Amino acid sequence: MKRLLLVAQMLLLSASLWAQQTQGVTVGQVPTIGISRSVSLHFISPEKISYVDLSSAAMIGDLPEKNILRVKVVPDSISSLISTGDAGLVTVVGESFIAQYKLVFLKSSDSGQISTQVNILPSHMSPLDISGISLTHSDFRSNAFRLLNERYKKPISMQSMFGISISVNRIMSLGDFVMLDIGFINDTNLKFDVDEIRFKIEDRKINRSTNVQSVEISPVFQLYPFESFKKSYRNIYVLKKATFPGDKIFNIELSEKQISGRKLNVALRYSDILEADTF
CATH class of the missing domain: 2.60.40 (Immunoglobulin-like)
Known part of the structure; x- marks a missing residue:
């Protein structure tokens, strides 16, 4: 009897494994x-x-x-x-x-x-369940437009130089990503031709006797192409979440094409990112 019961259990297990193997389209x-x-x-x-x-x-x-x-x-x-x-x-x-x-x-x-x-x-x-990917391009785009339509009281961080201002208006947390609402203002009569905008984690204080450590983070999404601006411009950038110690800063660097080559930096503290709002 026990032998018959064991055979029956083996047959059921075999049928179950076969069903699992044949599942699909x-x-x-x-x-x-x-x-x-x-x-x-x-x-x-x-x-x-x-x-x-x-x-x-x-x-x-x-x-x-x-x-x-x-x-x-x-x-x-x-x-x-x-x-x-x-x-x-x-x-x-x-x-x-x-x-x-x-x-x-x-x-x-x-x-x-x-x-x-x-x-x-x-x-x-x-x-599809792909490890490390939780949002699609369409998700980023729809949430970026939503962020643009929301009002903010004052920039979290701002820097002005050479008649150009760059400001981080809002920081939002979206799943495993961080969304940055960044504004640009040109108070000069010269169009600013963008060379590149870079996002880096760098040392807060630079000691000449040590090597400067800089880690660059590339955006996984940006709402609009960014080539130039005459007066004002606003864009949304999405980056993968990253942690860094208190002696580091998150630096956003905007540089202009030569010959003028104006360059601006605006920094964020780790606490600024930790305090990001959530959608």
Whole structure:
């Protein structure tokens, strides 16, 4: 009896393991899209596309925009596609999802079933769980606009020099990220052509007898391109959270292109970041 019970338990365990191994998406479960020799097929993603796979050499694709995948039939493959009708699978990976589609080659006479545009819908998506990535580009953008629309009393830190002012208006905590609302004012009649804006953790006091340690942090997102400003400008930058001791400062450095080469620095204390508001 015990032997029969043990065999039954082993069979149940084997069935459970088999079910776990076979879990997933089959070709028959993915949406089917009709494609033709004379029509380009465009997949429109709600997020930036980070990866694409075309399983068939009969298809080629490119990314004319960050969120648009264009797929075409390779002319030399048309004869084989006509005989089989199988144009392979398209896999599209965004920042937070993966979606797959089965392509079927159709004759031009089947125009009612040939697609020219496919919107990647939530029902087509399987979520991705990528360690270290908790927010998408769309999340950063929507929260950046929200921050721009909120009022603030006075800047947290500000520095003026050469007729140029740079101010940190607000600091917001967003998950594992920090959002900086930074303003720029030009009181001169000369346009400020931006060379670069850099974010660094540096020594608070520089001792000439020791090496200066500086750690640069690159933004993971900025709302607007930053090339120049005539009078006033405001932008949102998102950085990965970082900790630093009290003898360090978080320095924001704005530099101008040569020949003038004006340079400004505005510093934040660690307490300024610790006291950041939360969305």
